Structures are given as structure tokens and as C-alpha cells.
Amino acid sequence: MNKITLIVVCLLFSSIAFAQDLVNDPLGSVQWDDMYAAFLKGHPAIFDEKVIVSAPDYAEDPMNVPISVDATHLNGVKAMVIFADFNPIPLIARYYPTKAKATLSFRFKIQQASPVRVAVLADDDTWHVGGVWVNSAGGGCTVASTGRLVGDWADYLGDTYGKRWSKANSNRVRFLIHHPMDTGLVTGIPDFYIEELKFTNADGEDLAHIELYEPINENPVLSFDFMGNNLASTIMMVGEDNNGNEFEAEFLK
Amino acid sequence: MNFLKKVMFALSLVLLTSITVNAADFDYQLKPLKVADSTYVFVGKTEDFSFENGGNIVNTGFIVTSEGVVVIDTGPSLRYGKQMKAAIKLVTDKPINRVLLTHHHPDHFLGNQAFKNNSILALSSTISNIKNEGAGFTDNLYLMVGDWMRGTDVLEPTGVVKPGTVDIGGHQLEILSYSGHTSGDMAILDHKTGVLFSGDLIFHKRTLTTPHADIDKWLSTIDALEQLSFKVLVPGHGSISHDKLPLTEMKDYLVWLDSTFKEAAGNGLSMMDAMKIALPNRFSSNAMLKQEYTRSVIHLYSLYENNVFKRVN
Numbered sequence: 001m002n003k004i005t006l007i008v009v010c011l012l013f014s015s016i017a018f019a020q021d022l023v024n025d026p027l028g029s030v031q032w033d034d035m036y037a038a039f040l041k042g043h044p045a046i047f048d049e050k051v052i053v054s055a056p057d058y059a060e061d062p063m064n065v066p067i068s069v070d071a072t073h074l075n076g077v078k079a080m081v082i083f084a085d086f087n088p089i090p091l092i093a094r095y096y097p098t099k100a101k102a103t104l105s106f107r108f109k110i111q112q113a114s115p116v117r118v119a120v121l122a123d124d125d126t127w128h129v130g131g132v133w134v135n136s137a138g139g140g141c142t143v144a145s146t147g148r149l150v151g152d153w154a155d156y157l158g159d160t161y162g163k164r165w166s167k168a169n170s171n172r173v174r175f176l177i178h179h180p181m182d183t184g185l186v187t188g189i190p191d192f193y194i195e196e197l198k199f200t201n202a203d204g205e206d207l208a209h210i211e212l213y214e215p216i217n218e219n220p221v222l223s224f225d226f227m228g229n230n231l232a233s234t235i236m237m238v239g240e241d242n243n244g245n246e247f248e249a250e251f252l253k
Numbered sequence: 254m255n256f257l258k259k260v261m262f263a264l265s266l267v268l269l270t271s272i273t274v275n276a277a278d279f280d281y282q283l284k285p286l287k288v289a290d291s292t293y294v295f296v297g298k299t300e301d302f303s304f305e306n307g308g309n310i311v312n313t314g315f316i317v318t319s320e321g322v323v324v325i326d327t328g329p330s331l332r333y334g335k336q337m338k339a340a341i342k343l344v345t346d347k348p349i350n351r352v353l354l355t356h357h358h359p360d361h362f363l364g365n366q367a368f369k370n371n372s373i374l375a376l377s378s379t380i381s382n383i384k385n386e387g388a389g390f391t392d393n394l395y396l397m398v399g400d401w402m403r404g405t406d407v408l409e410p411t412g413v414v415k416p417g418t419v420d421i422g423g424h425q426l427e428i429l430s431y432s433g434h435t436s437g438d439m440a441i442l443d444h445k446t447g448v449l450f451s452g453d454l455i456f457h458k459r460t461l462t463t464p465h466a467d468i469d470k471w472l473s474t475i476d477a478l479e480q481l482s483f484k485v486l487v488p489g490h491g492s493i494s495h496d497k498l499p500l501t502e503m504k505d506y507l508v509w510l511d512s513t514f515k516e517a518a519g520n521g522l523s524m525m526d527a528m529k530i531a532l533p534n535r536f537s538s539n540a541m542l543k544q545e546y547t548r549s550v551i552h553l554y555s556l557y558e559n560n561v562f563k564r565v566n
Contacts, residue, residue, distance in 0.1 A: 064551065066525050066551070068523055105524070105526070137396045138396075158566070160564070161562035161565065162563070162565045163565075170521075174521055221555070247566070249565040
């Protein structure tokens with residue numbers, strides 16, 4: 001509860017502090033100005049159809065809403081910020097594809113109908129923003145995770161299952177990490193979520209890293225497309241949650 | 254706002270509300286369709302739940318026997334159940350003998366309250382599914398169809414029905430216990446009339462739904478249904494059939510769904526990638542194809558991913 005209040009207060013405050021003329025939001029959300037102030041300030045933002053965001057119109061399962069981003073039509077992508085305007089915790093992930101393609105797929109929790117957006121910082125130091133509306137009957141963020149309800153989450157914490165597809169023009173890694181990803185919005189269950197995953201090649205060279213936030217689904221399933229020049233190398237992943245648990249995995253070629 | 258404006262505002266609100274209510278009237282327009290001797294079906298629309306249809310997207314039915322009326326499924330709401338009962342009264346004076354529920358999905362049992370003085374029977378798996386999920390289903394339907402649901406609450410079945418044949422007023426009703434659409438799917442074969450009530454094991458010209466589906470079990474169940482001899486097939490959704498073609502079409506789609514998901518997961522496709530797969534033309538005459546395919550990706554695709562993923566730590 002404190003957390004929601006804090007976020008709301010922050011958003012209100014920031015909207016006053018950084019009020020500026022922004023281009024009209026194609027998704028028509030009253031929250032856009034606040035979202036810009038909270039997550040994107042520092043660079044100008046434009047709405048850009050080159051950022052292709054795919055998500056279903058309706059959240060059949062508000063605990064597991066799939067989303068895919070394709071920003072490969074932009075040059076020199078440095079960062080992506082994914083957020084849902086009307087989620088109690090809007091920020092979903094920040095992705096830095098150093099030596100990876102500007103694509104990303106994962107699943108997240110949605111609390112009510114909301115614009116879901118991806119802002120992509122390209123080589124022009126401008127946020128290119130794409131997004132879609134996802135309708136929902138509601139309840140994704142304030143429902144306890146299955147692992148909590150069953151009570152066995154600790155038995156599997158950090159267990160990772162995945163696969164790599166390395167072909168001439170595709171170097172994809174997909175995996176599932178067992179983690180309850182508790183939002184902290186369910187009474188009596190503090191927030192508990194994976195904060196960061198980093199990917200390197202066998203020489204320790206940074207390929208990409210991603211910061212995850214509370215709205216990522218329980219037992220996250222993520223897909224990354226790395227550049228072809230690391231096809232031959234094993235891809236290593238290390239990660240950490242907000243309680244200090246460390247995770248690691250290896251994706252052989 | 255000055256006083257006059259306040260009054261005008263209040264009046265316009267009242268007017269608006271009454272127009273909305275009158276337009277809907279909450280009348281499901283249930284008309285029994287006679288499908289065989291003493292056997293009737295209320296055929297629902299082949300749509301998704303909406304404010305417009307009030308959740309009348311399901312086929313329910315009844316059999317008039319000399320020992321009373323056997324009701325098969327009670328529809329999506331208390332209002333539906335009551336209107337169904339009234340429509341039955343126009344066909345026969347006989348009392349309700351019992352209610353049989355084919356499975357635990359909300360469009361099939363949320364009319365139970367209208368039959369609260371009758372014995373309402375279901376498979377034991379259906380009863381435990383209703384206990385576990387009934388309340389959630391009800392909340393969800395309130396959100397999807399609104400005031401049509403007024404007064405609707407979960408009324409659990411009063412007893413378990415065991416598989417086997419029972420004679421009710423000269424109708425030898427065979428209770429068949431299957432699974433696949435859910436973990437407990439009842440079909441009812443009336444040996445007197447040759448009518449098979451398949452519940453949602455069969456959708457006809459309406460794309461099947463998979464929130465609790467197990468494709469392998471569903472396929473075996475359809476194989477078993479093919480062995481039955483029936484003259485009239487009453488599917489859970491879609492039009493009445495007089496042949497086994499709907500069974501073949503169901504198998505075709507289920508096999509396609511299974512192999513498509515298997516191939517997609519094997520090729521590293523994400524859920525959104527899988528949703529964008531082109532759907533074969535041969536399924537295009539089935540209502541709700543795109544919507545139900547999309548939902549099926551959400552319901553089932555992670556199982557296929559898990560079969561592809563191997564431990565990497």
C-alpha cells in the first residue's frame with residue numbers, strides 16, 4: 001500500500017516538475033505525460049510505428065500476458081523501456097541490447113485495461129515509442145502467485161530451463177526461470193522478484209542485460225535474439241533477485 | 254450547477270438508464286427446438302460472452318419423460334435458468350425430475366439457482382471443479398455480460414451421478430464419463446430417441462475452447478464418441494447435427510493445434526510469434542476461429558515450450 005502511494009505521489013510530483021509539450025498520444029492515455037516524466041525524461045520522445053509492439057487485444061490470463069517487441073527498423077538501439085500506464089507498478093522492464101538485436105519477448109501481469117508501451121532509445125538520442133492497448137477483466141498484479149498458493153516455490157527457486165537456436169541469421173535464446181515474482185501488492189507477501197539478468201559470451205564480453213520489475217510474470221519466460229557474431233560461443237547468463245539470490249545458466253551453441 | 258441544471262442532469266440520467274434497461278430487457282428469447290421425440294434444445298449463439306447476448310452462447314436441453322423432465326445444463330445465469338424453466342412449462346406440465354450438468358464451465362451451470370428445489374447431478378470431478386473455480390467464473394461473467402447476471406451465484410450440484418444407464422420414464426439414459434475439454438465431461442445418450450448430448454466435447458461450426466483442455470485425452474474421447482450409435486447430436490455449442498462429421502472436424506482441428514504448437518515451440522517461437530501463425534482455410538467456416546486460436550495459445554502453448562526446454566543450470 002505504501003508502495004502504491006509512493007509511486008502515485010512520485011508520478012504526480014514529476015508531472016508538475018517536468019510538464020512540457022509532448023506530441024499527442026496515439027493511445028489517448030491520460031497517463032502519458034506522467035509516464036514520460038517518470039521513465040523517459042532526459043531525451044525527447046516521438047511516437048514511431050517502427051517500434052512494433054505485439055500483444056493480444058484481451059488479456060485472457062491477466063497473470064500471463066505475452067508481449068513481443070521488434071525495433072530492428074531503428075539504428076543503434078541503446079535501451080528499451082517497457083511499461084503499462086495503468087498498472088499499479090507501471091514499469092515492467094528495461095533492456096540494453098549491447099550485442100543483441102532490438103527484439104524481446106516475455107510475459108507480464110496486467111491489473112486492468114492499459115496501454116502497454118515500449119520506448120526505444122536509438123542512435124538519434126530520441127525515445128521512439130510504440131504501443132498497444134490490452135484489455136483485461138483485471139486482477140493480475142494483486143493475485144498471489146501459484147507458487148505462494150501451493151507453497152512449494154522455494155523447492156524450485158532459480159531452476160532454469162531453456163534452449164538456444166543458433167542458425168545463420170538467428171541466434172535465439174529462450175528460457176524459463178522458476179521464481180514467484182511477487183509484486184508486493186498482495187497483503188502479507190513482500191515484493192520478491194528477479195531484478196537483473198546479464199548475458200555474456202565465453203570471453204566475458206557483455207552481450208545484453210535486462211532489468212526486470214514486479215509486473216513480470218511468475219516463472220518468467222523470456223526470449224532474446226543475440227547478434228550472429230557470437231554464434232560459436234556459449235552464452236552465459238547471471239542474474240540476481242531483490243533478496244540477493246543469484247542465478248546462472250549456460251546456453252551451449 | 255444551479256438547481257435547474259441539477260434537476261435536468263438527474264432527469265437525463267434516469268432517462269438514459271431506463272432506455273438502456275428497456276433495450277436489453279434481459280429476455281434471452283428462449284425457444285425450444287424439437288430435435289427428436291420429447292427432446293428439445295435451446296440453441297445459443299456461436300459468439301463470445303457479451304452484454305448483447307447476455308451469455309446465451311450455449312446449447313441447453315430437456316427430455317420430457319413420463320416421470321418428469323430431465324434438464325441438461327442450466328445456462329449462464331439465474332435469469333437464463335428461470336426463463337428456461339418458464340419455456341419448459343410451455344411445452345409440458347410435468348415437473349422437473351432432475352438436472353444433469355455436463356461439465357463445470359459457467360455457461361453450463363450458473364442457471365442452477367432456478368432449479369434449487371430439484372436434484373442437480375454431475376460427475377464427481379465436475380463437482381470439485383465447481384467448488385474450486387465456480388466463484389471466479391461467476392465474477393468473470395459479471396464483468397463480461399453485466400446485469401444479465403443479477404442475482405446469480407454458484408449453487409453446487411446436490412449429488413454425484415455415476416456413469417451407466419438409468420431408466421427415467423421409459424428413456425434409457427446412458428451417462429458417459431469422459432475428459433479432454435475439462436477433467437470431467439459428461440455426455441448423455443438417450444437410447445430411446447438416439448439423441449446424444451455431447452456437452453462441450455463437441456463444438457459444431459464454432460471453434461472449440463481450451464481453458465481446461467487436454468488435447469490427447471480429448472482426441473481419445475472423440476474416438477470413443479465415434480463408436481456410439483446416435484441419430485441426433487446436440488453439441489455444447491453450435492448447430493444440431495445428424496451425422497458424425499462434427500467429430501471428424503473436431504479431430505482435424507485438435508490434431509492441427511497440437512502439431513502447430515509442437516512445431517512452433519520446437520522452432521523457438523514466442524507466444525506472440527505463435528499467435529501470428531496463419532490459420533488454414535479449412536477452419537475458416539468455424540465461428541470465433543481467430544479469437545479462440547489466440548486464447549488457445551495462452552492456455553496451452555507453455556506446455557509445448559516446457560517440452561522443448563531443457564535444464565540449463
